[in-house]
Amino acid sequence: MAALVPLFQVPSSIQTSRLKFKPILGTSRCSVIKCSSSSSSNGREPSSSSSSSSSDSIDKDVKTVDRILEEKRPAELSARIASGEFTVEQSGFPFLIKSGLSKLGISRGMLEFLFKWIDAPKDYPKIPEAKGAISAIRSEAFFVPLYELFLTYGGIFRLTFGPKSFLIVSDPSIAKHILRDNSKAYSKGILAEILEFVMGKGLIPADGEIWRVRRRAIVPALHQKYVAAMISLFGKATDRLCQKLDAAASNGEDVEMESLFSRLTLDIIGKALFNYDFDSLTNDTGIVEAVYTVLREAEDRSVAPLPYWDIPIFKDISPQQKRVTAALKLINETLDDLIAMCKRMVEEEELQFHEEYINEQDPSILHFLLASGDDVSSKQLRDDLMTMLIAGHETSAAVLTWTFYLLSKEPSVMSKLQNEVDSVLGDRFPTIEDMKKLKYTTRVINESLRLYPQPPVLIRRSLEDDILGKYPIKRDEDIFISVWNLHRCPNHWEDADKFNPERWPLDGPNPNETNQNFSYLPFGGGPRKCVGDMFATFENVVAVTMLVRRFNFQLALGAPPVEMTTGATIHTTQGLKMTVTRRMEPPIMPELVMPILKVASASVSEVDPAVGQEVEVEVEVSHAHS
Numbered sequence: 106m107a108a109l110v111p112l113f114q115v116p117s118s119i120q121t122s123r124l125k126f127k128p129i130l131g132t133s134r135c136s137v138i139k140c141s142s143s144s145s146s147n148g149r150e151p152s153s154s155s156s157s158s159s160s161d162s163i164d165k166d167v168k169t170v171d172r173i174l175e176e177k178r179p180a181e182l183s184a185r186i187a188s189g190e191f192t193v194e195q196s197g198f199p200f201l202i203k204s205g206l207s208k209l210g211i212s213r214g215m216l217e218f219l220f221k222w223i224d225a226p227k228d229y230p231k232i233p234e235a236k237g238a239i240s241a242i243r244s245e246a247f248f249v250p251l252y253e254l255f256l257t258y259g260g261i262f263r264l265t266f267g268p269k270s271f272l273i274v275s276d277p278s279i280a281k282h283i284l285r286d287n288s289k290a291y292s293k294g295i296l297a298e299i300l301e302f303v304m305g306k307g308l309i310p311a312d313g314e315i316w317r318v319r320r321r322a323i324v325p326a327l328h329q330k331y332v333a334a335m336i337s338l339f340g341k342a343t344d345r346l347c348q349k350l351d352a353a354a355s356n357g358e359d360v361e362m363e364s365l366f367s368r369l370t371l372d373i374i375g376k377a378l379f380n381y382d383f384d385s386l387t388n389d390t391g392i393v394e395a396v397y398t399v400l401r402e403a404e405d406r407s408v409a410p411l412p413y414w415d416i417p418i419f420k421d422i423s424p425q426q427k428r429v430t431a432a433l434k435l436i437n438e439t440l441d442d443l444i445a446m447c448k449r450m451v452e453e454e455e456l457q458f459h460e461e462y463i464n465e466q467d468p469s470i471l472h473f474l475l476a477s478g479d480d481v482s483s484k485q486l487r488d489d490l491m492t493m494l495i496a497g498h499e500t501s502a503a504v505l506t507w508t509f510y511l512l513s514k515e516p517s518v519m520s521k522l523q524n525e526v527d528s529v530l531g532d533r534f535p536t537i538e539d540m541k542k543l544k545y546t547t548r549v550i551n552e553s554l555r556l557y558p559q560p561p562v563l564i565r566r567s568l569e570d571d572i573l574g575k576y577p578i579k580r581d582e583d584i585f586i587s588v589w590n591l592h593r594c595p596n597h598w599e600d601a602d603k604f605n606p607e608r609w610p611l612d613g614p615n616p617n618e619t620n621q622n623f624s625y626l627p628f629g630g631g632p633r634k635c636v637g638d639m640f641a642t643f644e645n646v647v648a649v650t651m652l653v654r655r656f657n658f659q660l661a662l663g664a665p666p667v668e669m670t671t672g673a674t675i676h677t678t679q680g681l682k683m684t685v686t687r688r689m690e691p692p693i694m695p696e697l698v699m700p701i702l703k704v705a706s707a708s709v710s711e712v713d714p715a716v717g718q719e720v721e722v723e724v725e726v727s728h729a730h731s
């Protein structure tokens with residue numbers, strides 16, 4: 106979730122002109138995120154296959170300029186730091202006394218002890234500070250100019266707009282410190298404030314004791330057997346989408362994939378969380394509309410220049426706010442009904458609760474929580490369900506959207522992917538056993554998550570003074586950890602902007618924040634790491650495999666350019682319009698076998714909520730029937 110409010114709260118009158126946030130690299134660095142609607146880049150004649158020598162040489166020139174600029178940038182920064190621009194000068198009375206005592210032979214250790222409290226902050230270098238024109242970042246997804254600033258100012262810098270300032274972190278070791286090693290010293294800050302209206306004290310915004318108790322209750326619900334059982338749910342839901350695409354392919358209609366992916370993942374998460382079929386791929390019922398009203402409001406609040414929702418009279422008379430209140434009421438009532446119904450089911454059940462408990466009729470997380478005897482108020486349960494509904498819906502939809510966008514730009518990756526799917530699945534529904542075999546598909550998802558992390562920024566607030574890298578910080582600092590920057594850092598990644606699933610060896614471990622030492626953190630890290638990482642990975646793998654084995658996807662002719670905008674996750678500005686065609690040579694036809702209670706093993710990284718430690722576990726997965 107990216108709450109961006111503060112970036113946009115400062116009036117332009119207090120901007121300084123010392124540094125303009127003008128992208129230094131020109132457009133080439135960002136070309137991967139744009140495609141024009143002209144015929145050469147609409148996916149029918151992918152630009153990557155063009156081999157004209159003049160464009161090659163232009164490409165080379167651009168790369169050389171990029172490289173020179175990239176090499177120059179650290180040098181410029183070093184020169185600015187060396188010039189003392191970012192360093193507080195050592196002057197004043199305490200400094201004079203200290204240097205006098207030093208000359209008298211007092212040891213350095215003793216001096217440091219004596220002067221610790223007087224000049225501690227001044228002994229440290231000052232965090233590089235970027236000040237600038239807000240207009241420059243308003244025009245595009247806010248994390249793109251943050252990337253340019255990162256190249257200039259380094260792995261941690263302060264972004265200042267008048268009286269407000271934020272620390273932007275793009276250094277893996279500092280990210281590790283905040284998220285894992287000293288996570289207790291950080292809260293969710295602004296994020297919790299913005300999401301309160303919809304998530305209450307749910308797991309994402311919650312901090313402290315409430316978070317600890319709820320995390321302990323919820324993590325066990327996503328056990329291996331549950332995730333395995335979800336595979337068939339993913340398959341059935343994607344099959345409904347395939348039917349829709351089949352009709353579009355027959356009629357020669359283009360489809361807007363971003364909204365279809367949003368509906369697919371809403372249908373999945375509704376069933377997975379509380380056994381409710383939104384059926385949003387087929388119907389626009391009141392509840393589906395209510396969910397979208399609330400989701401859009403959460404995103405609008407994230408980018409609002411001021412907290413309009415708190416203005417006393419406005420919030421009562423604004424039609425949009427009235428719609429939000431009505432939508433929340435409908436969702437809450439629906440959730441209350443579902444909770445009540447599930448409670449009755451659990452009461453009537455001959456319950457033998459155990460670690461991998463699962464109810465065959467209703468394998469939902471809600472059922473697990475109630476069966477576990479989780480002592481929780483209905484309000485808290487509602488907050489948790491709503492949190493997971495949002496967390497598990499928008500993120501997966503965004504991953505699928507950008508994966509298909511990337512695939513449409515790289516036909517060679519698409520055909521390699523289709524080959525794997527044909528040979529592993531044919532036209533059968535995927536099973537849990539297939540998840541281990543679909544290695545290239547998983548790498549495609551890994552790589553898509555590297556280029557388009559969802560969310561692109563993690564938000565924290567310091568609860569106490571701390572030291573980040575070599576810089577001391579005070580409590581109440583708002584911090585944005587830019588996963589976008591970490592995932593595209595040119596020093597860490599070769600050809601950082603290139604969609605290249607081959608960068609992850611097929612026989613290597615599944616990349617995660619632990620084995621990539623916090624340079625790659627698609628699901629966060631530390632005790633607050635995503636609880637749905639395995640669920641989401643399998644969901645994406647199932648959806649991708651089932652779609653690409655039946656269809657080819659190309660950007661539609663004349664479609665608007667695919668550009669990014671930020672809400673909670675990275676959205677497109679105008680949708681992802683694609684032409685879908687049935688594959689010419691369909692794979693060997695159906696062996697619709699769904700094995701019952703087979704056993705497979707999977708390796709996942711999990712955080713023990715009790716101790717907040719990452720552990721790599723090898724687990725047995727019992728696969729429930731389809």
Ligand code: HEM
Nearest residue numbers: 308309493496497500501559627628629633635636637641
């Ligand atoms: C591809 C899909 C997904 C991505 C990329 C993703 C990513 C993330 C990330 C980066 C965080 C850490 C946030 C932070 O540290 O501030 C997170 C937290 C969380 N995610 Fe996911 N997520 C996905 C799917 C899901 C699903 C399917 C669920 C639920 C079934 C889920 C539930 C949660 C929850 C509850 C948290 C908060 C955990 C805590 O604070 O203890 N996510 N997710």
